[in-house]
Amino acid sequence: MQIDAFPRVALAHLPTPLEHMPRLTEHLGGPDIFVKRDDCTGLATGGNKTRKLEFSMGEAMSRGADTIITVGAIQSNHVRQTAAAACKLEMACEVLLEHRVGHPSETYTSSGNVLLDRIFAANLREYPGGTNFDAAMAMVADEVSANGGTPYIVPGGASNSVGALGYVGCGIELLQQFNEQGLAIDHLVTATGSAGTHAGLAVGIRGSGSDLPILGFGVNAAQDVQEERVYSLASETAELVDAPGCVRREDIVADCNYIGSGYGVPTAAMNEAVLMLARLEGLLFDPVYSGKALAGMIDYVRQGRFEKGQKIVFLHTGGSAGLFAYADTLRL
Numbered sequence: 001m002q003i004d005a006f007p008r009v010a011l012a013h014l015p016t017p018l019e020h021m022p023r024l025t026e027h028l029g030g031p032d033i034f035v036k037r038d039d040c041t042g043l044a045t046g047g048n049k050t051r052k053l054e055f056s057m058g059e060a061m062s063r064g065a066d067t068i069i070t071v072g073a074i075q076s077n078h079v080r081q082t083a084a085a086a087c088k089l090e091m092a093c094e095v096l097l098e099h100r101v102g103h104p105s106e107t108y109t110s111s112g113n114v115l116l117d118r119i120f121a122a123n124l125r126e127y128p129g130g131t132n133f134d135a136a137m138a139m140v141a142d143e144v145s146a147n148g149g150t151p152y153i154v155p156g157g158a159s160n161s162v163g164a165l166g167y168v169g170c171g172i173e174l175l176q177q178f179n180e181q182g183l184a185i186d187h188l189v190t191a192t193g194s195a196g197t198h199a200g201l202a203v204g205i206r207g208s209g210s211d212l213p214i215l216g217f218g219v220n221a222a223q224d225v226q227e228e229r230v231y232s233l234a235s236e237t238a239e240l241v242d243a244p245g246c247v248r249r250e251d252i253v254a255d256c257n258y259i260g261s262g263y264g265v266p267t268a269a270m271n272e273a274v275l276m277l278a279r280l281e282g283l284l285f286d287p288v289y290s291g292k293a294l295a296g297m298i299d300y301v302r303q304g305r306f307e308k309g310q311k312i313v314f315l316h317t318g319g320s321a322g323l324f325a326y327a328d329t330l331r332l
């Protein structure tokens with residue numbers, strides 16, 4: 001398995017720390033819980049998209065692009081990190097923002113990530129939910145070309161096989177950290193959305209010969225849809241790194257029971273999880289992804305599905321900038 005051969009630009013602070021969470025562990029009275037701090041990747045308040053963008057932007061640079069085109073929800077963490085990367089690499093950034101959450105509040109449409117997108121001078125275009133974004137991004141690319149620019153499209157969440165290389169690297173990095181710290185980990189837990197994180201981790205970990213179980217907590221789709229999405233991207237990514245077939249279908253497990261009424265819609269369990277981690281560990285999670293995944297992990301411990309004596313690692317994918325946009329809905 002080889003990721004060094006792909007075009008890459010340095011954007012992230014790596015390796016990110018792997019830390020124990022003693023107060024959360026004690027509070028829940030179950031397994032030892034660790035956190036992989038990908039909220040500390042460093043770019044524009046950090047998060048998981050930065051690792052992926054090292055490869056997406058690397059490919060864009062190698063193709064001579066001067067304008068990045070991408071898509072996300074209004075409060076997309078991916079768009080915020082892409083807009084920042086484009087600034088750093090002296091590129092323009094055209095953003096297609098999807099109105100994915102019904103009846104957004106004033107803070108939702110103006111604060112948090114979207115405020116940062118504006119600070120990074122991204123050109124924001126808004127579209128209704130359900131737009132065909134492949135077609136819409138192709139139209140923007142034509143417009144950029146017609147004006148003499150060289151566009152490069154980064155898909156939503158940078159979740160194609162190129163972006164997923166960032167999480168192949170994270171999987172390898174985690175195994176090295178377990179080794180260095182003498183940790184025998186029983187389960188890796190992550191939020192899973194556009195699937196690049198989960199797929200890349202599976203390839204990095206299985207491709208290194210480890211059978212560490214990986215559990216993704218879904219944030220938008222039903223279980224069968226999410227697992228297929230992750231499996232298909234993992235298979236494609238495995239081919240790209242010359243480890244075809246290293247991930248089997250049964251390696252991909254997503255639990256989609258903690259979404260609540262929809263993508264980006266707060267749940268009581270998410271609210272409890274975000275406040276719990278803040279008040280016990282001084283850590284900030286987010287309402288859309290990591291907060292719902294945490295709610296899932298906490299429930300697994302309470303149900304005894306993760307037990308005392310085990311060691312669990314929760315991948316912190318970042319997103320705390322989104323908290324400001326949800327100020328009205330967090331029950332404080």
Ligand SMILES: *Cc1c(COP(=O)(O)O)cnc(C)c1O
Nearest residue numbers: 077193194195197289317318319
């Ligand atoms: C995008 C995102 C995720 C999900 O990662 P995918 O690779 O899209 O599955 C999880 N957490 C946060 C904070 C994110 O921004």
